[in-house]
Amino acid sequence: MRIAIVEDDADYREYAKSLLRGAGYIVHGFERAAAFMKQFRQDTFDLVLIDWNMPDVSGFELVKWIRGECGSRVPIVMVTSRTEVDDIVAGLQAGADDYITKPVEGAVLLARLSALGRRSYPSDPPGPxxxxxxxxxxxxxxxxxxxxxxxxxxxxxxxxxxxxxxxxxxxxxxxxxxxxxxxxxxxxxxxxxxxxxxxxxxxxxxxxxxxxxxxxxxxxxxxxxxxxxxxxxxxxxx
Structure with a gap:
């Protein structure tokens, strides 16, 4: 599975990339929403992780852009420090498939992504x-x-x-x-x-x-x- 991480916090971005690569995912990190948007128009991802508090385009607006202008159904997870109920509801209503608040244990993040992957790309257990x-x-x-x-x-x-x-x-x-x-x-x-x-x-x-x-x-x-x-x-x- 090929995952994009849109996160301006360099330490957390590198931590998440290392965690996901260790679990066997192909991972690409983006420090700015604009860089991701340019790449997304010409590339394929199986899942996107988005922080809310980005310096150029907010994660909330980015989710709406993916669902609206791009018309993409790619699974989206918001991973953010914003914990207010109104923010969680807004993120999900904008089109996010899951909303995870920081800090989150690595094992929990991996489990949530795995569960979303199973729902988004259902398949029978691989046989020979x-x-x-x-x-x-x-x-x-x-x-x-x-x-x-x-x-x-x-x-x-x-x-x-x-x-x-x-x-x-x-x-x-x-x-x-x-x-x-x-x-x-x-x-x-x-x-x-x-x-x-x-x-x-x-x-x-x-x-x-x-x-x-x-x-x-x-x-x-x-x-x-x-x-x-x-x-x-x-x-x-x-």
Whole structure:
């Protein structure tokens, strides 16, 4: 899960980043709301943590901007020292999914984020095989079969395809895909993602007549769409 933290207190921002990264999350911190707003227009996050008392745009206004102008349904948690009942109500009514008052124990924060993640992105417990229509992903073997026929993929191609199928119809930014598959690698050539996208489009035959369409989104990233009613995702247990 990829999380943005909008927090002007450098000490708390670094503490939260360290805590969340230790729990396995990919985390990006923003000292100013304006910097986050610029990035949010061109990037994908799975969850956003927002402080109320920001020096440029208040967290309250930022929540309204995400829900209103952007029309985004990304899960939002306000993490703030404002404890008045009126503030809590206002934050939730503006569009926050949860409101946590500081100070908060690290274990409690992690538990609240995990619970929100389960509600926002429900899924069955992962089994060794995840199926999307005729596309069967064998996770332990990193093997893909289409209608029972094995398709030769590299590890990166397999994980890129699985990330796209796991986020059907959701626009995914280039940064989101790069971090999900390659991790935080600043030396990665910018064309690497495009090259892998081209390869899996060809190898998987991602065409409307096969039920799926993989399209680029200008200055943003890619989106995989189901063109016909495909069977639901199936996770097979051992």
């Amino acid at each position: 095989v995840q199926s999307f229509g005729e596309f069967d992903f064998n996770l332990p073997a990193e093997e893909l079969r289409i209608a029972g026929e094995a398709v030769a993929l590299t590890s990166k191609e397999f994980n890129l395809a699985l990330t796209l199928f796991s986020n059907l119809s959701r626009p995914l930014s280039r940064n989101y895909l790069l971090e999900a598959v390659w991790g935080r690698n600043p030396d990665l050539p910018t064309r690497t993602l495009d090259s892998h996208i081209s390869k899996i489009r060809t190898k998987l035959g991602l065409r409307p007549d096969r039920g799926f369409r993989l399209t680029p989104i200008y200055s943003y990233g890619y989106r995989l769409e189901a063109m016909i009613d495909a069977p639901p995702v199936i996770s097979e247990a051992q």
